[in-house]
Amino acid sequence: MSGSWAIDIDRDDVTQTAITVPDTEVGPGEILVQIDSFAMTANNVTYAVFGKPAGLFGNEQGYWDFFAERNAPGRLPVWGFATVLVSDLEGVAPGDRFYGYYPMASHAVLMPGQIGPGGFTDITPRRTTLPPIYNQYQRIDAIPDYQSEHHDYWPVFRPLFLTGWLIADQFEDEGDYGADQVLIASASSKTAIGLAHALKQRSIRPRTIGLTSRANAAGLAELGLYDEVVAYDDIASLDPARPSALVDMAGNGAVTAAVHGHFGVRLVKSIIVGKSHWDAAADDRALPGPVREGFFAPGRSQKRISDWGSRGFGERIAHAWLGFMEVAPQIATIETRTGSAGALDAYHEVLGGRADPKTGLIITP
Template identity: 65%
Template sequence: MTDAWAIDVDRDDIAKAALVAAPAPPLAPGQLRVALDSYAMTANNITYAVFGKPSGLFGADKDGGDQGYWDFFAERGEPGRLPVWGFATVTESAADGIAAGDRFYGYYPMASAAVLTAGKAGPGGFTDATPRRTTLPPIYNHYQRIETLEGYRTADHDYWPVFRPLFLTGWLIADQFEDEGDYGAEQILIASASSKTAIGLGFSLARRQGQRPQTIGLTSQAHVEALAAQAIYDRVIAYDDIATLDAGVRSAFVDMAGNGAVTHAVHSHFKDHLKASIIVGKSHWDADAGAAALPGPERQGFFAPGRSQKRIAGWGGAAFGQKVAEAWLAFMEVAPRLARIDRRRGGDAALGAYRDMLAGRADPKAGIVVEP
């Protein structure tokens, strides 16, 4: 398919996805059309699909109803359009302050093109003012000009959509742990430790000055040796070896994938010595979360937009941006050895990338970048 395309996802069954033609509608005043240059396909996107329908994450919209990730790029009753992070170039503009050729980093639908509505346009970018998006978290609605991205370097271009949102989530989790006194834990167990969010968390914890808990990456047996060699965590063990850990050590658990069996194993082993159990994503979309009747603490969700908004309110946007940029540039010194770029081109390849990620076939040591 050579013309404009999009990928429609069944809101009730995310395994059903189809490549469809996407004719270009005329622009209304204030709108702009962009062509996507590149975007990343990661496990994070599967989490977006899992929580596509209203799930209590975002709170009420202007009509008092709940919202989900499908609300960013599709009206209710339409097939879902999966959000992705990437770069795009303006091809047509009816918005003041934005011209054809301008390039932006931000949140786009899984498609070759998109129509956005510019609000608060300025030298640094704009905020999408599409009515259904105005009650959704601001962090997803801001589009930044490439020239003003703090911490951006051309050499890191492909790693921005692959790692930046996930690294930021990991960094924010590490920030919350420090803010909460590590929940009293002496060690932090991080499941799906080869995932990009987990690596961001492990890296951020390792950079902390002063005393901190030991980090233990949990992964499948096949990935233990390679992950340990990356030296992101203090230790790396297989899921099957959780029972070999000292059950009397005060511990915290961060679950990146919603894997019920691993969650049950950790809670059952540490019981009351488990001081916090945090679930971040749900890339294991078809797995039982295993939340019922677990010993130990009640599980708590982590929501990156909420945490970032708290820090921006407390520190100010400029200080928040500087702290993230400093951490990001340090991470970019090691990112190329952690993941190679797996480039996919065109609509059929984009659909294949989504299916690979959904089925768990994607190589965790690769970052999939789709060029529509």
Template identity: 50%
Template sequence: MTRWAIDIDRDDITQAVVSDAPEQPLAEGEIEVAVELFAMTANNVTYAALGKPMGFLGPDAGYWDFFGDRGAPGRLPVWGFARVTRSTVPGLAEGEELYGYWPLASHAVLRPERVGAVGFVDAMPRRQALPAFYNRYQRVSALDDYDVADRDYWPVFRPLYLTGWLIADQLFDEQENLAQVIATAASSKTALGFAHAMREQTKRPLLIGLTSPGSAAFVAETGLYDRVVTYDAVGEIAIGGETALIDFAGNPAVAAEVAARLDESLTFAMGVGKTHWEATGEGPRMAFFFAPARIEKRGAEWGGDAFRAAIGESWGRFMRDVRDLTRLDRREGADGALVAYREAVTGTADPRASVIVAGLA
């Protein structure tokens, strides 16, 4: 099947099937791209779990809204590379390679506006009320800090390392007296990026990785955390000094147990992801991290060039370490994409693997 899409049940994200996606005629001002390479990580599970409007992306917006109309099956957003296959837009020729946010499908249709040397913004009507950060597409030829040798790692880590770096930056900016930081879902790619960014600081708090028993060995092997604690051993976390909880798991029961253990020592809690998407219950009150807002803040304070330079330098150091942290696991086509999604959503993916999918097998 050369043209396909993965249809996901919006009410039960474990239900997903491959569907045929025939070529559609292009309207004036539109382009079609073939999605060549993308990643499948726990972050994509967060997108699915927050697919419906939940107030996070806006009062009436969710992650399903990027690539599907209400009432249609959910199309999961993924990060990666695509190539223009058809174009009615001057300045975007067939063969142009792009980096950005795509549907879990072999092809996508976009409506570029503000086309320039760096890239463009997708102006599809359904995306107008969604955060602009996700609507920007970059020409690969104009990507900052891109090295073709790192191509396979870009879809996996570039957006997630940026998120982790921004969280670490916010902690050092706003929480100066922390004695320790606890990261849940410590094996997730975003948490690994966060831990790497934290360890770059010469004066930093103790970093504790909270994870499942099955992932504990891998998390310890990364060397990114000062201590690894499993979810069934929260009572072993030391109490003393100001502590922050960075919650990548989104499991209210785990967060509540940590809060009960630390009591007044827990001075800051931030929600980041929903990798434990099936978990329910009441957890402690926490701020919710939103990367686009932090990018806007630092861009305004430092200026765009200084901000990009800081990210680029840190990213370069991470790229030198990434091959020791995970191994690449390459999948092919619709069937490969479906299996990768099912592994991610059921929590059976190997934490040591960085899963990438070639869209056109």
């Protein structure tokens, strides 16, 4: 298809990329969509780092398996919007628009199943054993909390906000693990901001301390999302006797070691969420305090869907999202890049840690 493109990524070295032409041939039961826009965030770096099987999904699959066969280069998953170009399936017509998970490309071939008024589930064979939340495509016109003025904020913030909200929900569900305060590392990241906002909505809650670089500290404090903002170099100034929990959004080993070393046994919980600091030197020494545990948002989502039902889960997320959207434009402004070159530049910018946390990067193919 003229003008179509995709970004291929080396599975073993995520810094190595190439612009290629995607396969747009539609087979039985498949549709072709044109990707209208997608976001590039630190979340996507986590997808790249865990592209190969890492045990996250409980099987021998990783994030590369969503959009590429095992013998092909990686195709990075991104969140965005797309319009159907080719379809002969009942319930999915050309011109229909969907929000969901797409490859970093101008076009994608999907295989809809469980088609209904709200959308469909991709049933491409290799995807059926991957977490269901990634395979669901929502019809834009049927999303109850979608508002057109929030359009660009959906792919930038929605997945990250949901992760932050789910972490806050887990803390509340577990009595905050007995912590009086929650230290949130990489506090200017969008997932951290989602967590801080969700915790702030509680009438009774632990204090929140945002840990960030000295350069970001003043600006982050002005947002008023955290009870306190502390630069990484000043972690030792915190009261080491106070029962604390750490939520590490980036996997920076030096910061983790500093917090564990300072609080020791008074650190009651240590959770690692992402791996955007993929190239940061990890401290492999035995850390004092609790064993670090990973947080996997799809697993938490499935638990809450089981607890509350799909409708109850969706209603809670919708309410929380609309509340967050009252402040999101103050947190980040949207910057748009275009075409394959714009997508490639944005990817390397985020991968290299050069992206401005106050900017939401949107790519329009």
